[in-house]
């Protein structure tokens with residue numbers, strides 16, 4: 001894909017809209033994988049396209065995680081890891097701000113792009129190939145973050161338990177685990193995920209991305225297909241289509257809290273009023289315990 005990027009024209013976080021349209025009583029049988037559009041490429045093999053699609057300024061998001069950690073730890077975090085980092089946008093920002101910064105992902109393709117982009121900011125050995133369920137870092141850190149609904153890639157209860165245990169192992173005592181996740185109502189149809197935005201490409205071109213949940217949820221904990229469709233139009237070339245589909249977990253705050261409790265080793269869960277990835281300038285604060293938050297939220301836990 002040619003050209004550098006100017007930035008997004010419009011970006012929106014997933015917002016609840018008319019969940020009553022979705023049927024109740026999720027079936028136990030898996031919904032069939034959505035069909036790949038003919039001629040499309042596998043988005044998960046094109047980190048440059050992914051980067052272009054997510055090329056807005058991530059600094060407010062990166063700072064939010066540091067603020068939350070500083071509040072819990074009582075000082076600024078000195079080290080951090082971005083988990084399921086892809087090409088490592090947050091790890092790179094933290095590194096450029098002087099933190100000892102790491103990134104972990106299961107995709108060698110994305111990690112090699114992360115190494116390239118992080119050259120001069122992050123030592124090559126800090127980009128770690130691993131899995132959310134089993135990863136280990138060379139040193140423990142103050143802050144571990146899974147941005148942009150990344151923990152939704154875990155779907156089975158056992159996967160969540162393994163993830164919380166791996167995250168605990170990677171943290172210093174008192175360290176903070178923080179995630180951005182879309183919370184759903186308990187025992188109710190999931191909020192539909194509908195997100196579309198466009199990015200201008202330099203010198204000329206346009207990328208459009210459409211990210212949505214598809215079909216009915218199934219299983220326990222419930223999960224649902226999420227489909228990303230990305231078209232790249234560069235004048236004089238034929239349009240290229242990139243596509244990916246994953247089962248994505250559909251979790252309520254209560255269920256996530258129980259999973260962390262069962263894994264053990266963390267103090268109570270704190271839910272914020274917004275996600276770290278939120279519209280610029282919008283304030284966020286911890287919400288009162290006992291509420292039933294729904295929608296995109298930052299959630300954190302402190303290691304015992």
Ligand SMILES: C[S@@+](CC[C@H](N)C(=O)[O-])C[C@H]1O[C@@H](n2cnc3c(N)ncnc32)[C@H](O)[C@@H]1O
Nearest residue numbers: 084085086105106107110130131132147148153
């Ligand atoms: C939505 S991208 C997020 C990338 C980046 N953190 C960001 O905020 O732009 C999701 C990334 O999660 C990674 N991933 C998915 N499941 C994973 C797992 N079980 N373990 C490690 N990485 C995983 C994928 O390889 C992909 O790079």
